[in-house]
Amino acid sequence: GWEAAAAGGATDINGLSDAATSGNNALYLGNDAGNGNTAANTGVGQLCLTALDGTVYGNVAVGQKAGQKITSGLKNTCLGWKAGDEITTGPDNIIIGATAAGSLTTGNDNIVIGSDSAAESLSTGDNNTIIGARAGTGSTVATNSQCLILGHNASPSSNSVVREITLGSTNITSFRIPGVGFYNLNGNVGIGTAAPAVPLDVVGNIRSSTG
Numbered sequence: 001g002w003e004a005a006a007a008g009g010a011t012d013i014n015g016l017s018d019a020a021t022s023g024n025n026a027l028y029l030g031n032d033a034g035n036g037n038t039a040a041n042t043g044v045g046q047l048c049l050t051a052l053d054g055t056v057y058g059n060v061a062v063g064q065k066a067g068q069k070i071t072s073g074l075k076n077t078c079l080g081w082k083a084g085d086e087i088t089t090g091p092d093n094i095i096i097g098a099t100a101a102g103s104l105t106t107g108n109d110n111i112v113i114g115s116d117s118a119a120e121s122l123s124t125g126d127n128n129t130i131i132g133a134r135a136g137t138g139s140t141v142a143t144n145s146q147c148l149i150l151g152h153n154a155s156p157s158s159n160s161v162v163r164e165i166t167l168g169s170t171n172i173t174s175f176r177i178p179g180v181g182f183y184n185l186n187g188n189v190g191i192g193t194a195a196p197a198v199p200l201d202v203v204g205n206i207r208s209s210t211g
Helices: none
Strands: 011-013 016-021 027-029 042-044 060-062 077-079 094-096 111-113 129-131 148-150 165-167 174-177 182-185 188-191 200-202
Touching: none
Parallel strands: 027 042, 042 060, 060 077, 077 094, 094 111, 111 129, 129 148, 148 165, 188 200
Antiparallel strands: 011 016, 016 027, 174 182, 182 188
């Protein structure tokens, strides 16, 4: 049951210690949520935001253990069971999905959207966008920076690559942009045709020059 006790200067809500607000726009709902922090953070779920320093602000965590270890990291958003639960000092991350970014500690400005351990090894990398169920799983994204990784099971070329775009996993064998008539099917590139039969299949005129 609920117990009547407020911590860290926050006031309880209707006698419920596990639901607390403060004058600085903090709101915590859940057993041990908030660590008594009274700055402008929002935590909803058991054991979320349990390590906050006294003045850290701008964090939003929804889900059991979401953002659990954030200490001085500012303005993180962690939505989902154990989402971003290892972040400590990293700021400005957006983590959405159960167990997403489960190893991220000090990296900043990352966007991870996907369940089932998406970006599970990302630890100190910055400015990555990783979207898709199990995107960037395994040991593929530990310190990557400025990478875009899209698709289920999509993984970059290494765990320390910088400024790389990865679209899909190795199971993807075709790529198309219908609006401009560009197609890649099993390694054959088609321009103006959706069914290229040779490495470069063009329907229309071709212009070339020597520069």
